[in-house]
Amino acid sequence: MDERSKKYIIDQKSDFQSDLGIINQEDLANAKIGQTLTTHLGKKFKVIKPSVNDFIELMDRRCSILIQKDIGTIISKCGIGSGSRIVDAGTGAGAIALNFGNIVGECGKVYSYEIREDFAEVAKSNIEKFGLDNIIEIKNKDIKEGIEENEIDLVFLDLMKPYEIFEDVYSCLNTGGYLAVYAPYIDQIETSYKIAKKIGFIDLSIIETLEREIEVRNQGTRPKTRMVGHSGYLMFGRKI
Numbered sequence: 465m466d467e468r469s470k471k472y473i474i475d476q477k478s479d480f481q482s483d484l485g486i487i488n489q490e491d492l493a494n495a496k497i498g499q500t501l502t503t504h505l506g507k508k509f510k511v512i513k514p515s516v517n518d519f520i521e522l523m524d525r526r527c528s529i530l531i532q533k534d535i536g537t538i539i540s541k542c543g544i545g546s547g548s549r550i551v552d553a554g555t556g557a558g559a560i561a562l563n564f565g566n567i568v569g570e571c572g573k574v575y576s577y578e579i580r581e582d583f584a585e586v587a588k589s590n591i592e593k594f595g596l597d598n599i600i601e602i603k604n605k606d607i608k609e610g611i612e613e614n615e616i617d618l619v620f621l622d623l624m625k626p627y628e629i630f631e632d633v634y635s636c637l638n639t640g641g642y643l644a645v646y647a648p649y650i651d652q653i654e655t656s657y658k659i660a661k662k663i664g665f666i667d668l669s670i671i672e673t674l675e676r677e678i679e680v681r682n683q684g685t686r687p688k689t690r691m692v693g694h695s696g697y698l699m700f701g702r703k704i
């Protein structure tokens with residue numbers, strides 16, 4: 465991180481260059497977390513261990529990604545923790561897959577389906593770079609052709625017509641397991657709710673999470689005038 469709080473992901477195999485100067489490869493290779501490195505122009509950089517959020521902010525991505533307010537809600541609503549087994553589709557660049565992997569840890573597993581080969585490759589590379597490739601398996605497959613896993617605690621779907629595979633989702637879930645759906649449009653989420661109910665999912669709910677940032681100014685403290693108006697709706701259900 466530089467003096468302006470701008471973050472960078474460093475490749476320790478080559479020199480680092482920015483508008484604040486150059487740090488040579490040898491200094492980078494020997495750098496330790498917490499250390500301050502100085503460029504040839506005398507500008508200072510702090511070495512930090514990236515959190516999953518730092519990494520997602522800077523990683524390669526070719527499509528829209530889920531945002532923190534929705535990811536956090538999905539994880540807490542479905543009680544995800546160490547050892548959970550999750551199926552996720554579609555992967556995109558891997559934003560929620562990385563968060564799932566970060567939480568389930570070495571005792572858990574995340575199987576993430578992505579239909580597009582180019583997106584699957586980007587996600588694989590992101591997951592390897594963050595060091596979770598032993599926990600998250602990217603599958604370059606159409607999830608509509610079938611879910612190959614079983615004894616699953618959560619199936620999370622971010623697809624155009626998620627309800628087309630709810631029967632398959634029901635079969636692969638553990639008793640007590642969750643279905644979670646993210647959809648930007650209200651007709652997608654309404655159809656998901658009706659089909660999930662017909663199939664036998666219980667505890668069905670649809671929510672939208674709104675996040676409002678509070679600003680501390682000299683005049684007083686109050687909500688910011690701008691906020692994210694809408695990202696998507698979330699639907700949850702359980703197999704009992």
Ligand SMILES: C[S@@+](CC[C@H](N)C(=O)[O-])C[C@H]1O[C@@H](n2cnc3c(N)ncnc32)[C@H](O)[C@@H]1O
Pocket residue numbers: 527528529530553554555556557558559560561577578579580583605606607608622623624
């Ligand atoms: C909006 S992106 C997903 C974003 C991602 N969930 C995240 O965490 O940021 C939707 C992805 O679903 C993929 N997709 C669409 N249909 C699919 C299918 N039938 N099986 C697997 N992936 C699919 C698309 O290629 C696209 O990458």
